Amino acid sequence: MAIFYDTHAHLDYPDFQPDFADVLARARGAGITRMISIGTNFESSRRAVALAEKHEEIFAVVGWHPSDVLDAPDDLRPTLRELATHPKVVAIGETGLDYYRMPSAKGGTAEDDANYKRKQAAIFQQQLEVAAELKLNCVIHQRGETLDDTLALLQPFVGKTRGVFHCFSSDLAALARIRALGSLVSFTGIVTFKNGQNVRDAVAATPLGEFMLETDCPFLAPIPYRGKRCEPAFVKEIGDTIAQVKNCSLEALSRATCDTAHAFFPKLR
Numbered sequence: 256m257a258i259f260y261d262t263h264a265h266l267d268y269p270d271f272q273p274d275f276a277d278v279l280a281r282a283r284g285a286g287i288t289r290m291i292s293i294g295t296n297f298e299s300s301r302r303a304v305a306l307a308e309k310h311e312e313i314f315a316v317v318g319w320h321p322s323d324v325l326d327a328p329d330d331l332r333p334t335l336r337e338l339a340t341h342p343k344v345v346a347i348g349e350t351g352l353d354y355y356r357m358p359s360a361k362g363g364t365a366e367d368d369a370n371y372k373r374k375q376a377a378i379f380q381q382q383l384e385v386a387a388e389l390k391l392n393c394v395i396h397q398r399g400e401t402l403d404d405t406l407a408l409l410q411p412f413v414g415k416t417r418g419v420f421h422c423f424s425s426d427l428a429a430l431a432r433i434r435a436l437g438s439l440v441s442f443t444g445i446v447t448f449k450n451g452q453n454v455r456d457a458v459a460a461t462p463l464g465e466f467m468l469e470t471d472c473p474f475l476a477p478i479p480y481r482g483k484r485c486e487p488a489f490v491k492e493i494g495d496t497i498a499q500v501k502n503c504s505l506e507a508l509s510r511a512t513c514d515t516a517h518a519f520f521p522k523l524r
């Protein structure tokens with residue numbers, strides 16, 4: 256059986272509490288031998304680390320999600336450094352920029368919006384700094400009209416840290432700009448959706464060895480599970496579709512995506 260990794264899962268979410276052991280067993284049964292649990296704030300990062308301590312096949316990424324920044328401390332670097340030195344913490348994140356639900360959409364002012372953007376940029380910058388310091392890479396969340404701002408913040412760190420732009424579902428021009436900075440992308444179950452042709456085009460345009468697989472579970476379950484809770488075992492369906500698009504064997508896809516993950520996350524064992 257071809258082996259795959261789920262490089263972006265939110266295993267600390269309450270969705271998985273009732274049947275966590277079964278979720279892991281199904282992942283194992285589907286050949287998913289490594290899972291990376293991604294933190295979205297310090298509490299969730301600590302839970303990800305705790306899962307990594309308990310389960311050999313789980314690793315953690317620690318950081319603060321852009322949508323949560325209003326709850327973030329002004330300087331998250333000291334705590335982030337502490338969390339990130341754990342032997343099973345393989346990257347910083349998820350971090351980045353997301354202007355999807357601005358404060359003004361919930362009754363805030365234009366000034367609230369400006370503050371929100373400023374804080375997202377500051378928190379992203381701090382995470383890039385810690386990543387560069389600790390020689391780790393970053394898991395980047397970038398949604399909507401934020402690519403210019405995201406790349407502008409990442410640019411000064413080229414050569415010091417790289418990003419994986421997770422859940423990539425943008426166009427080929429965006430893909431080219433990301434790759435030009437030495438960064439990578441990863442693909443979720445959207446690649447299996449009927450309306451996911453742009454993602455299949457991105458897969459076709461990305462050479463083997465320059466992308467990884469992920470579920471972003473509990474979100475984005477691939478076909479035939481669309482709309483249900485997603486879980487790491489479903490990387491198998493994502494891999495099947497991507498192997499078809501790349502016209503390669505599952506073994507070749509397995510080798511390429513796992514090697515890419517080990518190169519991008521050097522602490523992954």
Ligand SMILES: [Zn+2]
Nearest residue numbers: 263293349471
């Ligand atoms: Zn995520």
